[in-house]
Amino acid sequence: MPDHPASDADAHEDGNALAGPLAEIFTVDLTSAVGRCAHCGRAEPVARIHLYNRAPGWVGRCPHCGEVRMRLVRTPDAAWLDLRGTVALRISLPS
Numbered sequence: 452m453p454d455h456p457a458s459d460a461d462a463h464e465d466g467n468a469l470a471g472p473l474a475e476i477f478t479v480d481l482t483s484a485v486g487r488c489a490h491c492g493r494a495e496p497v498a499r500i501h502l503y504n505r506a507p508g509w510v511g512r513c514p515h516c517g518e519v520r521m522r523l524v525r526t527p528d529a530a531w532l533d534l535r536g537t538v539a540l541r542i543s544l545p546s
């Protein structure tokens with residue numbers, strides 16, 4: 452059962468849709484990185500955030516509290532990544 456009632460206003464993808472845009476910036480797959488919400492403190496992989504792309508870029512919201520966890524805007528010559536809604540991001544690396 453979804454966390455929120457389905458409606459057009461609430462339509463979103465999951466964070467897996469960020470794999471391509473983030474791969475352009477980082478060499479590791481950040482969708483598997485575990486982020487902790489700055490608002491409610493819960494943590495899960497970036498792939499599980501609720502992703503909205505009706506803005507000029509992508510807005511990722513916490514699947515638990517609904518607050519903004521991240522924003523990503525791609526301009527012709529730059530990427531703007533705002534992670535102020537994420538306290539920490541644990542990125543697994545090969546040992």
Ligand SMILES: [Zn+2]
Nearest residue numbers: 488491513516
């Ligand atoms: Zn949260």
